[in-house]
Amino acid sequence: MEQSTPYKPMTLARLGAMLAGSDDSRRWRLVAEFLEEYQWEPAAERGSLLDQEPARTGDEQWDVFLAALAEHLAAKDGHAAPRWAETRALRRFWFPFNTRAARVDAVVNAPAAFRRRGVYVAAQELNVA
Template sequence: MDAAPAYAPMSLADLGAHLAGASDDDHRWRLLAEFLEEFRWAPPGERLHLLSAAPPSTQDRRWDVLLAALAEHLAAREGRAAPAWADGKILEQFWFPFNTDAARVDAFVHAPAAFRSRGVFLAARELEVA
């Protein structure tokens, strides 16, 4: 009998590949939540490795920039700089993924710096996994 492969947490590159194949934004947000949960449970010494490889294009510039912002944000929480592949990824027009009046105000006030500086306005609480 073949042994089951060892578990490996999803990397940001894996997430990018999954996002490219996602059918809609609801599916993309579920995939992002799964990545964040796996990142949270990864041993601290392995977390930066999950961010190191550049993700493939998601076929949506907004999501590509969101991944760069996420890599910078998570690396900063680990006391490190963003991976080099994330440099220069910025939207020319602001994006509010949750586009209601209340969500826009919340995101404008509470978006982490890595997201704001790239034009992605997402409240920090949207990155929390239950």
């Protein structure tokens, strides 16, 4: 009889490793997959998916995005951001969705964890159906 491996949700550290060397289209699909898995985990277990610091992706903007995402998700569950996320911030603003409408939407609706790091992405871009 074949042994099956138990399901394990993606961690943020694993997401970071998968983002390295990927193009932006694939990166957003991976982020959506992570968020989908994260939302289905019991709230008491979600923090463990954020604890381990992701290795650098090779792109500072995405490294900071991961820190903002960790803080944002932890805050939604009533927890502090993981320690590793505290020091990651951009010196110049980044608008991942860089159209005029997306920029306005992001300036108005970016979650605090993203704004304070210089990453302007609207909250609805982080929602998974």
